Amino acid sequence: MLELRLVQGSLLKKVLEAIKDLVNDANFDCSSTGFSLQAMDSSHVALVALLLRSEGFEHYRCDRNISMGMNLNNMSKMLKCAGNDDIITIKADDGSDTVTFMFESPTQDKIADFEMKLMDIDSEHLGIPEAEYHAIVRMPSSEFARICKDLSSIGDTVVISVSKEGVKFSTRGDIGTANIVCRQNTTVDKPEEATVIEMNEPVSLTFALRYMNSFTKATPLSSSVTISLSNELPVVVEYKIAEMGYIRFYLAPKIEEDEDETKPQV
Amino acid sequence: MLELRLVQGSLLKKVLEAIKDLVNDANFDCSSTGFSLQAMDSSHVALVALLLRSEGFEHYRCDRNISMGMNLNNMSKMLKCAGNDDIITIKADDGSDTVTFMFESPTQDKIADFEMKLMDIDSEHLGIPEAEYHAIVRMPSSEFARICKDLSSIGDTVVISVSKEGVKFSTRGDIGTANIVCRQNTTVDKPEEATVIEMNEPVSLTFALRYMNSFTKATPLSSSVTISLSNELPVVVEYKIAEMGYIRFYLAPKIEEDEDETKPQV
Amino acid sequence: MLELRLVQGSLLKKVLEAIKDLVNDANFDCSSTGFSLQAMDSSHVALVALLLRSEGFEHYRCDRNISMGMNLNNMSKMLKCAGNDDIITIKADDGSDTVTFMFESPTQDKIADFEMKLMDIDSEHLGIPEAEYHAIVRMPSSEFARICKDLSSIGDTVVISVSKEGVKFSTRGDIGTANIVCRQNTTVDKPEEATVIEMNEPVSLTFALRYMNSFTKATPLSSSVTISLSNELPVVVEYKIAEMGYIRFYLAPKIEEDEDETKPQV
Numbered sequence: 001m002l003e004l005r006l007v008q009g010s011l012l013k014k015v016l017e018a019i020k021d022l023v024n025d026a027n028f029d030c031s032s033t034g035f036s037l038q039a040m041d042s043s044h045v046a047l048v049a050l051l052l053r054s055e056g057f058e059h060y061r062c063d064r065n066i067s068m069g070m071n072l073n074n075m076s077k078m079l080k081c082a083g084n085d086d087i088i089t090i091k092a093d094d095g096s097d098t099v100t101f102m103f104e105s106p107t108q109d110k111i112a113d114f115e116m117k118l119m120d121i122d123s124e125h126l127g128i129p130e131a132e133y134h135a136i137v138r139m140p141s142s143e144f145a146r147i148c149k150d151l152s153s154i155g156d157t158v159v160i161s162v163s164k165e166g167v168k169f170s171t172r173g174d175i176g177t178a179n180i181v182c183r184q185n186t187t188v189d190k191p192e193e194a195t196v197i198e199m200n201e202p203v204s205l206t207f208a209l210r211y212m213n214s215f216t217k218a219t220p221l222s223s224s225v226t227i228s229l230s231n232e233l234p235v236v237v238e239y240k241i242a243e244m245g246y247i248r249f250y251l252a253p254k255i256e257e258d259e260d261e262t263k264p265q266v
Numbered sequence: 267m268l269e270l271r272l273v274q275g276s277l278l279k280k281v282l283e284a285i286k287d288l289v290n291d292a293n294f295d296c297s298s299t300g301f302s303l304q305a306m307d308s309s310h311v312a313l314v315a316l317l318l319r320s321e322g323f324e325h326y327r328c329d330r331n332i333s334m335g336m337n338l339n340n341m342s343k344m345l346k347c348a349g350n351d352d353i354i355t356i357k358a359d360d361g362s363d364t365v366t367f368m369f370e371s372p373t374q375d376k377i378a379d380f381e382m383k384l385m386d387i388d389s390e391h392l393g394i395p396e397a398e399y400h401a402i403v404r405m406p407s408s409e410f411a412r413i414c415k416d417l418s419s420i421g422d423t424v425v426i427s428v429s430k431e432g433v434k435f436s437t438r439g440d441i442g443t444a445n446i447v448c449r450q451n452t453t454v455d456k457p458e459e460a461t462v463i464e465m466n467e468p469v470s471l472t473f474a475l476r477y478m479n480s481f482t483k484a485t486p487l488s489s490s491v492t493i494s495l496s497n498e499l500p501v502v503v504e505y506k507i508a509e510m511g512y513i514r515f516y517l518a519p520k521i522e523e524d525e526d527e528t529k530p531q532v
Numbered sequence: 533m534l535e536l537r538l539v540q541g542s543l544l545k546k547v548l549e550a551i552k553d554l555v556n557d558a559n560f561d562c563s564s565t566g567f568s569l570q571a572m573d574s575s576h577v578a579l580v581a582l583l584l585r586s587e588g589f590e591h592y593r594c595d596r597n598i599s600m601g602m603n604l605n606n607m608s609k610m611l612k613c614a615g616n617d618d619i620i621t622i623k624a625d626d627g628s629d630t631v632t633f634m635f636e637s638p639t640q641d642k643i644a645d646f647e648m649k650l651m652d653i654d655s656e657h658l659g660i661p662e663a664e665y666h667a668i669v670r671m672p673s674s675e676f677a678r679i680c681k682d683l684s685s686i687g688d689t690v691v692i693s694v695s696k697e698g699v700k701f702s703t704r705g706d707i708g709t710a711n712i713v714c715r716q717n718t719t720v721d722k723p724e725e726a727t728v729i730e731m732n733e734p735v736s737l738t739f740a741l742r743y744m745n746s747f748t749k750a751t752p753l754s755s756s757v758t759i760s761l762s763n764e765l766p767v768v769v770e771y772k773i774a775e776m777g778y779i780r781f782y783l784a785p786k787i788e789e790d791e792d793e794t795k796p797q798v
Binding site: 337340343344346347364373374375376377378379380381382383 | 675682683685686707708709710711712713714715717727
Binding site: 143150151153154175176177178179180181182183185195 | 603606609610612613630639640641642643644645646647648649
């Protein structure tokens with residue numbers, strides 16, 4: 001039996017909005033430690049990893065490890081029916097082929113039960129090794145989202161270059177070129193407005209903007225984003241979920257020589 | 267000669283927004299007691315009845331009973347040109363084939379006259395007998411609108427079931443099922459936030475969500491909605507218009523046996 | 533070498549939004565006195581003239597007169613990447629075939645350079661003679677925009693008639709007719725809310741609403757608009773740009789006799 005009660009139900013709504021356009025179907029894995037998901041995007045280029053730790057739930061009961069295959073689009077349709085202040089409880093009986101989302105309004109005057117069919121999804125869980133990164137940039141998530149959106153109006157790829165002074169985002173397209181430099185800045189009123197750069201080695205890597213823009217759908221989950229970069233490793237774009245866990249997106253850099261081949265089909 | 271001056275002109279704008287998607291052409295009936303309309307929707311499944319009593323107008327002159335056929339879409343186009351704070355006057359000369367809508371800005375600096383051609387529309391006025399209802403639910407109109415919209419993302423029909431404890435809205439579709447229960451609740455700060463259930467007999471009736479959603483376009487007219495239900499009678503969904511009258515929507519329940527036949531063409 | 537630094541960069545963003553739908557490609561002319569543009573719309577019916585005087589820039593360096601051909605749609609794409617509080621600098625080297633737009637955030641933490649290719653555009657600069665107008669109407673720009681939009685839902689052309697008492701905007705279409713009268717009104721709290729009419733002779737002229745609506749895209753630039761009318765002269769619709777200059781739109785009136793021929797292709 002599974003019963004996970006999340007007082008701040010809007011978090012789960014935001015998680016779904018963050019990943020549903022990237023991933024169609026995925027297994028949610030439940031264990032005593034938390035509620036998690038790992039999935040490739042539908043074109044098998046990007047990887048998303050979600051963790052919501054059990055401590056973040058008001059009530060967390062998971063009698064045995066269980067993996068529940070869900071269509072994220074359908075799950076999102078149901079979660080959209082929850083109010084932003086609703087408490088959300090995820091429930092499943094052992095051996096059942098359905099999951100139930102229960103939404104309670106803050107006043108308890110309105111109680112909704114949405115029951116969704118589960119799916120069998122083949123998936124292998126990739127071990128993601130801990131890695132040393134050449135550079136780690138933390139910046140306001142809204143700023144990062146704005147930059148990805150702006151550059152998309154000019155080109156298809158972004159070059160992210162980190163030096164001690166700042167991080168540079170560059171693109172080029174038919175109508176011209178664009179370079180945006182954000183400087184390290186730690187003397188801000190609110191810590192989440194800081195731009196902090198930890199750098200061991202300068203890096204300069206190229207990524208498809210289409211995926212970066214998709215990752216920024218997680219912006220409502222966190223006021224800052226952390227971008228970890230190393231040559232020849234996938235970039236990690238991480239949004240922390242306060243007191244509960246994170247969403248991490250992994251994307252391999254584009255190699256200059258065969259840029260056309262690796263170009264994602266839009 | 268007809269001259270009806272409505273200080274709160276935005277009411278008339280909202281009335282048109284509430285019915286124009288349901289009804290294409292309709293006769294507005296003017297008499298000494300008020301300005302009214304009764305019309306079937308274009309697929310002859312739902313009925314809408316509007317009443318604006320003469321006392322609600324600042325000035326109300328109607329020398330003789332008159333029935334004016336209007337295209338509601340064109341009338342809505344004209345009323346959209348009125349400001350939300352404008353005074354609206356409806357004018358028609360005896361025997362004229364046009365009606366004039368006059369909009370006066372609150373400062374009287376801007377005066378607009380919109381003249382619209384009238385139409386000949388055949389219509390029979392249905393007598394709607396007063397009926398006893400098994401259950402009457404009054405609830406916040408925005409809550410009802412939210413529930414109809416939410417359930418539409420899961421299924422095509424809604425089962426409304428009333429018991430002493432509350433009212434339940436249920437649907438089922440390809441992706442699963444949904445049940446939303448609203449409990450009776452009269453201990454609220456504002457009377458319009460109450461959910462009040464008067465029940466003589468339990469009822470459970472099925473309706474097309476498409477029509478329910480259409481009715482909720484009247485939500486801006488009133489903060490509460492009253493739903494009157496009886497087995498084998500059309501449901502009445504009523505929005506009161508403060509100090510003037512009402513909009514009422516009538517819809518026959520779907521019979522389980524021939525559900526497919528009565529399914530509306532979407 | 534050209535270097536124009538505009539502290540209130542949002543002005544340039546609004547200028548582009550005002551003209552980019554009317555004009556595809558145009559030469560921006562730079563001289564020691566200012567930054568200007570004159571262009572016909574793509575169907576050669578309307579003329580737009582822009583002036584931003586050098587005094588309005590924080591820094592203005594223009595070593596020699598230069599004419600830079602730009603695709604306004606591409607330029608708009610780049611300027612949309614500037615924040616509303618950003619300082620915008622326009623830079624070009626002598627003989628270069630590119631122009632650079634630099635955006636500096638108020639805190640100087642984010643600096644962006646957008647480089648756009650220039651185009652060769654044939655254009656002749658029309659001398660626009662100073663003219664005496666029969667009537668000049670100054671009114672709130674938002675009111676004028678609202679009227680043009682409202683009348684477009686009824687008809688294709690607007691008749692603008694000026695008398696001492698006020699200005700009347702009229703149209704007619706398949707569904708009926710509309711007349712909107714704005715009265716002279718100078719006793720307002722804020723001068724920009726005034727409607728002021730200077731009239732030597734009554735005028736009544738007909739214009740295509742499609743163009744009028746296009747001109748009102750300049751509404752965010754100024755709280756009032758000035759409409760100058762004379763029989764057999766193009767109307768001038770002017771939006772002043774505070775302390776810098778103006779955007780003026782010129783449009784020939786439609787002649788009644790050959791109305792169908794001069795009707796713009798929509």
